[in-house]
Amino acid sequence: MHFTSEQLLDDGVLERRFTLGEIPGVLWTSGSAPAPLILMGHPGGLDRMHPRLAARARQTVAEGYAAATIELPGAGVRPRVAAADQARADLRRAVEAGERVSDDIVDRLVLPLVDQAVPEWRATLDALQELPEIGGPVGFSGGVISIGVRLAVVEPRIVAAALFAGSYVPRAIIEEARQVTIPLHVLLQWDDEGNDRQMALDLFDAFGSKEKTLNANMGGHTGVPAYAGDAANRFFARHLG
């Protein structure tokens, strides 16, 4: 892990960009005492997403955590993945034609992404935990929800996850969700124009966790109300301290 830039923001949050091999990432911290880490998921495109991610990260740091994220495979400055681009084009065509998005398209779009991204998030976690500013339990917050599901199954350092049900979910991931046992807080935008609500409800139902909350709100894909963010903060306060 190499830090490539750092910036002290006006609220005292230190934002550091890094690379881990070819993967760019961002770390937000405050002070030097070890803080529990929240990994922040997103749909890909770190520069495009930066304003929203930085706002979430600053709130997260204000709650006493460190926050970090990395670019997804095939997104932003990383090399394109031709098969994923093809699946995304097929998905767009189906949505524009008013057709149901087929399981095949969802599988081709999401499964290779999960297979590649999850080891990258775990390697990032290895590197971050070497830093003196990071200590204690780890949470995952955001999307892509299928990446969050796989991480919750395979990564024992993640003890709680606030998942954003804002993307298509392969049937295989819904099956995988039955193995998840950590506490979950699932955020669903009820009228999300780019999401399949029934699939999100099926996924929530499948999770094996004894403690799971579905928090559904109005406002469309990007219109998550501020009080939904507060609810997620309270969830992490219960589980990460």
Place this chain on the structure above:
Amino acid sequence: MHFTSEQLLDDGVLERRFTLGEIPGVLWTSGSAPAPLILMGHPGGLDRMHPRLAARARQTVAEGYAAATIELPGAGVRPRVAAADQARADLRRAVEAGERVSDDIVDRLVLPLVDQAVPEWRATLDALQELPEIGGPVGFSGGVISIGVRLAVVEPRIVAAALFAGSYVPRAIIEEARQVTIPLHVLLQWDDEGNDRQMALDLFDAFGSKEKTLNANMGGHTGVPAYAGDAANRFFARHLG
């Protein structure tokens, strides 16, 4: 409205039982300054429900509100309603036989109850608002959810409702829900053994309110986790002050 007993609880909450005509009720307050009122719904059987209602009421009063409830028609010490008893027996028989509960049974059980209970709650509100300890906006919290829906449509003094999706809902009430415009916080126990989850989701979808939150948790009908109560408190703090 006649007060029939009063008891000062150890946390300084004053619990007063009253009657409004033949209807028994309970009022919980603290101090004499006018407080916003939260009407607390329940499934009927005030004495049986008293421990849980009093616990909810004391939390509500601790948040700065007055809390009140009344007995439902046909429940507790009130005269039985033969048609409702018959519908309840039919419902039990269907559930025990593993059959789908028919719309006819749900209609016969719930619609006459709503028709009778709602004017009683409104008359109770009239009487309570005469008291110097009650002032400001009014909320409704709990079940029977169909009563909450009708109240939200017809009673303009109710400005926010936290509804418990813990009972069967007639199709006609789902249609009525489209007229609801006040902010809603809907609590659903995901694996509620005495509830129809899809009906609860259909009802949530139908509400016309621009601000509505579905908060679904595990734990069965009576296993609402404490943090779900906290979330409802935060909802009322946003809307009743």
